[in-house]
Amino acid sequence: MNFTRKTNRNYLKAGLFIAFLAGSPMTYAQEAIKYQLPPQSIVNLVDAPQIPMEEFSPDGRYMLVLEVPGFQTIIQASQPVLGVAGLRINPISNTTVAENLGTFKGLKIRDLSNGSEFSIQGLPQDLQISDVKWSSKPGVFAFLNKSLEDTELWLADLNNKTAKKLLSKVNDTYGSTFQWNGDGTALLAQQVNSSRGNVPVQNPVPTGPVVQENLGGITPSRTYQNLLANGYDETLMEYYLTSDLIQVDLQGNAKPIGIKGIFKSVSYSPDGKYILTEKVVKPYSYLVPIYLFPAEVAVYSSTGSKVKDIYTIPLADKMPISFDAVLEGPRNFEWRKDKDASLVYVQAFDKGDPNVKTEVRDEVFELGAPYDLSSSNKIFSGTYRVRDIQWGDGLAIVSENWRKDRSTKMTLINPKTNQVVKVLSTRKSEDTYTDPGSFVKNEKGQLLTDGKGSVFTQGLGASPEGDRPFLMKWNVQNGKQDTLYKSKRGYYEEPIFFNNTGVLYVSRESAKDAPNVYSVNIKNKKESKITNFSDPYPSIANVQKTLLSYPRKDGLNLSGTLYVPADFKKGDAPLPVLVWAYPREFKTKEAAGQVKGSPNRFPRLAFRSPVYWVTQGYAVVDQADMPIVGEGTSEPNDTFVEQIKDNASALIDHIVGLGVADRNRIGVGGHSYGAFMTANLLAHTDLFAAGIARSGAYNRTLTPFGFQGEARTYWQAKDTYDAMSPFTYAPQIKRPLLMTHGMDDENSGTFPIQSERLYAAIKGHGGIVRLVMLPKEFHGYRSREGVLHTFWEQHQWLEKYVKNNKK
Template sequence: MKRLIPIAILLMTNLTLFSQVDIDYQVPPIEILDLADVDMAPSMRIDDEGKHMVLISRNQYKSIAELSEKEMRLAGLRINPKTNISSRERFYNDLSVMEVGDQEATKVKGLPEEPRLSNFSWSPDEKYMAFTNTTNQGVELWVLDVDNAKAKKLTPDNLNANMGRPFTWFKNSESLLIKQLPKDRKPLIDKDEAVPTGPRISINEGQKAQNRTYQDLLEDKIDEANFEQLVRAEISKVDLKGNISPWMEAKMYRYMSFSPDGEYVLVTTIHKPFSYLVPYYRFPTDYNIYTKNGEHVKTIEEVPLTEEMPKGFMAVREGKRRIDWRNDRPATLVYAEALDGGDPEKEVDHRDQVYTWKAPFENEPQKLVKTFNRYSGVLWGSDNLALVYDYWWNTRKMKAYFINPEDRSKEPVIIMDRNYQDRYNDPGSPVTTKNKFGERIMQIDGDYIYLEGDGYSPEGILPFIDKFHIETHETERLWRAKANDQLERIMFALDMKKGKILTRIESKNKYPNYYIRDIRKENEKEAITFFKNPFESLSNVQKELIKYNREDGVALSATLYLPEDYDKNSGEKLPMLMWAYPYEFKDKASAGQITTSPNEFTYPWYGSPIFWVQRGFAILDDASFPIIGEGDEEPNDTFIKQLVANAKAAIDAVDSMGYVDTDKVAVGGHSYGAFMTANLLSHSDLFAAGIARSGAYNRTLTPFGFQAEERNYWEAPEIYYNMSPFMHADEMNSNLLLIHGEADNNSGTYPMQSERYFNALKGLGANVRLVMLPKESHGYRARESVLHVLWEQDQWLMKYVKNIDKD
């Protein structure tokens, strides 16, 4: 159908007359503002015994002033060089403590005057919680005494949090290792003032380095120097009285991890040479073991710069990787090495060899097990039982198998071999418990373990607890959530011997709260939080899960919202906004499974389309957009055809119910959903308008793979061309709103993607508007930005969808 563009309200008409528009931040209409600008309930941290809770509160948004603080983008990191913490850190501003069973929380005393809190971490004995506070000058370490609800500062604001959490607890819960700014730190170099001494030159001597399009990479020697100064740290020890003593000299530290018995520390450091092609986590990295007193014991691995790896998502580097502590032993490492050279294209019987290495690391490592696919972890249980996981992305297959860590001559016993996208047949994951070291291991009860699962099913999301026989593999269901008008999810098992689990219960108009449930008694549960619903105006919005089929028979679903006062029998046709995100599958059965619930709380977060149900729209959210490639066919081989088929099926489903005006349908999405939106507007005539946020539109700018496509451009040029909306800009026949953060850090979604696409559409006469959000990344954080985005979307939808002149 041909879309006619009307003359609408004067403001929006004027906005489209010129290439650039100078306006201040705007706010959406009151119906949307009242939902978008509310005080949120706190998040909750509960101890493993289910006795104490710490409630952590924050403002919903940052301010644009906070986002405007100085930021340095180096090697994949975004750093505030003044405060030495991530410039994108999400801060909290209040703490409270509750005992389970209490109705009221106790406000924590002693917090700083203007708190900016983050990096929360329980002590091993869970009597304390450590956290950082960021001042105007730097990062401090604080500790909360949970029993007394009192907080105190342990260090000055000189911690280095540029590489993440800058502390870790000693196992005795009496001290912490901390990363502090080194005393010999050199001043940072201002690139704007530095005088170049020569050109930047990169070379390659025949090696293949098919890396994805990373952002925020190092660019020159100045970046290298600044990166080194910003990540260098001294490691010190601080006790709960605030006494600080040196532990290790300044280096570029990434990670610190105590052995289960607390006697050793695994420390990773990075060093030169740096790279301009890959982020910091592929720089040369050393793994070293120290005693808890800082004495060097063993160098475990020296990983070189990793710019080149074999092609494919399942490619890995050679050498020891996934190095970690074995949870059920005092001080034993576990790690994997590739048996295929890290090359997924090699035909081998086993992909990885897993090893263990016992302290003091004087003997040779011991072979534990060979994995069929790529190793993904071990869940330890007892001397004679552990569960090994592996997976293979290309087939979407995963395996789990029991092994005997003490008798390694015994063959692994496979207990699970399935498509991990098949959510209906997910048997669940073993319930864990804490051992004598305070580490989580598989809970074993005689001949049984326990499994907890999400419970996706054709009947809805019905989480469960099963008892699993280790030898026979038979299961006994102990508990399953009821199929009713509520959604109950398992958070974690507190005490399986007593049948105690922590769950969260919600409904479409009941805000989520936490409960302790006794699974041995059918109806016995105790509410432990009492958060109130901040979105009361949505309480009576009509909501249902609809199911329908694509033209090729693939089962699809979506959540449909209708205005509270809409009479389904009136015959009135509503404008509709559809929001979606494409996912790739290797089989139709998994693609058609339902993984959403109409009983989920209606939560209008900033990126949600639900706001517009208050503006008279029907909303089709989480519409299924599977892209399927079975057998030798890859999903993207028929991407456009499947995309349009998904959209048509969704519109037809709501149209058949009599609710929607098919001339007034809009589509929107974020990131890959934006890519989807632009393609739908170019390759179909289904939509009056579209909203595309933070997307990528020219796949030749991501030539070594994107999303789930691992073929490079030269292997599949027609795929890259046909899937690129940029290449089909001349076919755009609708109204497109493009929104993008100017500081997008997501791989592939450079701001340039939206800018170049806009220029192409403008040059070809399309009706398009580009909104670039200052200081914003891939997701939007500032209150000013979020409210303006909502305003932009509302103006666009009202003009080009709801109030469009069809004549």
């Protein structure tokens, strides 16, 4: 069977597809080349070890130190991928396929009670760990091990420092793969359907056409990839995604409980006596991905006997194109975390249509046994869409938001009487300076409280001097807020674990210091260093890093992060510059002008980082502000082109004024929406010597039902769609443009044809353009070979058209 079906066509059976028009207007070439390497200093940075990640046990005794893998090899990236119902799965190992491996390759344990470090005996030799979930039993956790041949469920017991495999053929393709029961004595896991047999074979001789039909109903949908296309696709989806629910104890004794299906979600009730399931059911759709398919909501006993079919959520193909649109009818069923076995769900009072004028948008209902919807009890009415409810010790907090005007609201309710106590917060979601942070939860998923009416939050701490993360104690009864910890100036200190036992664990870093974990006594502020991770990038340790702040011509404050080679001094000749950016929409200038990021973050040289080029004698501006503001009733995108021109002009004037940049040697680049921005800047300005556009969308008529933050359709905002499409202005793109695109790009809207067509349009009008199509790469490039070749392409382009630009 051909498992690469439903991905984009392979241009050549070997090598990379390269097309370019360069040199004189008459020079055209197409070639297949082998993977190339950028300068060794960039290779060394790409191959540098990754900074480990940490995971804490709920009681705070243990810290897992997880070894992060580097990029996959092209061999790993060439494992079979099946695109089905909007998903990408590996049909051999029965798992989803991520842009990275999605796993960790090593594991060490730190006992925080005595500072000792130890390893676990019995782990698989080629460890690929993911999905760590702690038991309610101290020191015990389960995890998935994802090999090339299988996905397995494993158990680790830190009390005896051993691990063992519990279950093979775990189905990790969709939904809730596994979860603990309430008392930590067993797990419930999805396993490949035991009776599925051999892979279905497609009849090579068609039996008739594939027909889609619409009989007058309004069914708009955005562009999705890897959708179902015919009956055979439906058969494949059912074959690979159908699971048996298996209960397995800590000794590895596995028992099917008699429930099978394609599970969107599976969860135990807090008391462990019931199981809530959402199973995908027909009719399937060829227009939307699986998460919008109909789903049957039901409750079973923990032994597998059905208690109640509650509701069937309908196919979500008729919702209006709006970020605030939802399904009509009950949705978002989940267990109420502060009760033994009560469900809560949300239902749209406005029937899911944000265009309806009403003071109530969503209502929240509670449903207890025997789980008959007609006996539901309304517990809350929301002004906006209800995002979530956090349950705690004698209190509950409802969070709502309204995307159109960025409104967000938090309301305190009494969970015993379901009465509103007070509104805790009303603000605009894009106003990061007033963000109170996210709630800290305990091991049961409930709000962590002090038992006296206070909860805890942690947040980024955005401010005019950059982000300063914090931990806050918030008495939601009287409104008093106490900052228990705030990142010190000169550092970026992020709270990573707190369970109200007097000790906070933070990850501390600076522009020159790699992140390390510290424990902080909340009362006396005494600190202890827990880890000693070294700098993986010593070659750029002395690079100069500055948080820029500069005005746009309309007074809007902009920011960005400037990296300059270590040996650059004031008065030296101006440098060639690489600017990297990504546009974002805002409804107010105040929010758009807020400082973003921190000058004290340690560089993380992921694939999307442009900082590599500081090693090649370039100044680099990363995360250059590209706000697109539409205040009041105006839409941001109506002036998209004008605003990115103003943003870019303000940045260039500023860095030239600093004496850092040579105005004639500045290149611009971006990935995805940043690539779209890059092509627009080259089409409408002469500010840049050249551009790099990776995996972008350039013709907005191919995304007619909305894109990015744009909720209007092409027919509602035709002039805006056309004005924003660099494809429309291809004859104006005269500055050199390098385009790269993953052949297997799965992202909604960024089909590879977007790059193909813009390349053809520029080529057809005599522009200087190069198109590189990367085999086996997704929207984010994942193989070492593909990433290094992309960097080689970028380096050649920058050297030729930016650093050595003679104009």
